[in-house]
Amino acid sequence: MRLLSPRLQCLSKPSVVRQTRCISSRYSNATKRTVATAPSSSSPLLEQLSAGAGARNPLDARAARIQYEEQKAHNLQRMRIAGMGLMLSVGGLVMILYNLDLDSIEQAENKRRGGQQLDASDEANARFQGKEVHVIGAGDGKRIIASGAGEQVELVETGTSSVPHFPRTMYLPSSSASTAATVVPGVVGVAQPNDDANPGNTANEEEYTLVGLGIRTVMWIQVYVVGMYVRTQDITTLQAKLVRHVNPTASALIPSEKEDLKKKLLDPEESRAIWAELLKVPGIKTAFRISPTRSTNFSHLRDGFVSGINNRTGEARALTQGGATEYDSEEFGRSVQDLKAIFKGSNAPKGSVLVLSRDERGALDVLYQPKPDQGGKEMERLGSLLDERVSRLLWFGYLAGAKVSSQGAREGVVNGCMEFVERPVGSVETMVH
Incomplete structure (x- = not known):
């Protein structure tokens, strides 16, 4: 076969060489010479040889090896692309099925x-x-x-059929973490979820009014509905602080002033300054009501809360350009660990209610009701924290900074604040009652 290779290479060369030799003959006629230089279009063999002039010789071992490697690399690339497409398709299908809302369908x-x-x-x-x-x-x-x-x-x-409604008003224990008789110094909580050690809340309650709500999502998956409440008797104080932040002499804001306040509440830097002022202690009582849209557990909720705290401490360090902050102490680190200890070892079924309550001193109460729609237990206190910095950063995680845990909840709270400031100070509390 190797002896035939030179002969095939010779045949594969263009026939113009042999025609040129004829053209150079001194006995040839000029007219015929011109015709002879043109390749014959009627010969399929010449066309085939001309087309294959640049192709590799199939009988050349080196050329065959190179062609094999190129084909192999091409096939491997196609296999990788096909595999990635298959994985993305399966992953997308799993996410769609996991997030499928049968009620809406x-x-x-x-x-x-x-x-x-x-x-x-x-x-x-x-x-x-x-x-x-x-x-x-x-x-x-x-x-x-x-x-x-x-x-x-x-x-x-709420905007989702998984947890379709939130109450306009709710009642929480008036005794906070700083005054509750069950709080022992150095002990984080008095009861774990579904534990009979905590009798719950049966009396001595205070009314809270909804400011705004939204849905927390991870990627496009709904995790829970969260709403911010303020103690009804503190609405007037909240109104006054919001109005006087824009116009110190006004009792209500005009449309242009409202837009100015709204932009500030949605701005990463301005919102942090405004809410830091609103959450100063002693101050007003506020709470966040959280209801999962699908069954989850306290570990997932805890990780989200801790992540929000870490983001806010990172922003605080960035503002000081690497300098010391109030969150660098060992005491604050222990407080964060105490927060983690409250959320352990229990599931949070769809529709259950978790309340994070912040009193006028900034102390945090964590309350939980596992199955409110099935005549379950009353709301019980899972634990408490006296460190005001923990609750402040948790609140900032929903209200202030560049990246909040739920943009929908942040916008809902801002819209609720706009409804407060468009009315004279003191009128909203009267309307609630």
Whole structure:
């Protein structure tokens, strides 16, 4: 086969060489010479040889090896791309199935079929903490009321069918971490979730009013609904501080002043300064109500809280350009470890309620109710922390800084503050009552 290789290479050369030799003959006619130089288009063999002039010789071992390696690399690259596409497809399918909201699909299907839309389209929307839900009116003036056991609760829609409603007002123990008789110095908590050691909250309560709410998402997966509440009797103080931050002599803000305040509350730097002023101690009582949209556990919630604290301490160090901050002490580090110790070893089912309450001294109470819709236990205190810095950074994690835990909740709280400042100071508290 190797002896044939030179012959094949010779045949593969263009035939123009042999034609040139004929053209150089002195006996040839000029007209014929011109015709002879043109390759014959009627010969398929010449066309095939001309086309294959630049191709590798299939009988050359080195050329064959190079061609094999190139083909192998091409196939491996295609296999890698196909494998990556398969992994992305499977991962996307898993994420979609995990985040699939069957309730919304059922509602959409009922609408498509032209079925009658009731006040509550499914069982989750039809009841709130054991009470029947009724919708009164429509449009912007619509009211949602849960009634039962001789009491009524006004509700607010959350935007997700997993946890469809939050209460407009809620009641929390008036005794905070700093005054609770069950708090022992050096001991973080008095009861773990579902533990009978804590009798819960049965009396001596204070009313809190919803400021705003939103949904925390990780990537595009809904994790929980979170809403900020302020003690109703402190609304006037909150109003006054917000209004006087923009106009020290006003009792309410005009539209241009409202827009100025809104931009500041959404700005990373300005928002930190405003909320630091609003959360000064002694001050107002506030709380965050958290309800998971799917079953989770305290470890996941704890990791999110600690991550928010770390982000805020990092921002504080950046502001001091690497200098010392109030969060660099060992005492603060122990307080963060105490916070971690509160959240351990229990699941947080869908629809359960976790409350982070901050009193006028900045002390943190962690309250929990596992199954409010099934006649479960009353809300119980899981633990308390007296270090004001921990609760302040937790609040900053939702309200201030460049990256908050829930942008929807931040915007919801800001919109709620705008409703406060557009009314005269003291009028909102009166309207709640």
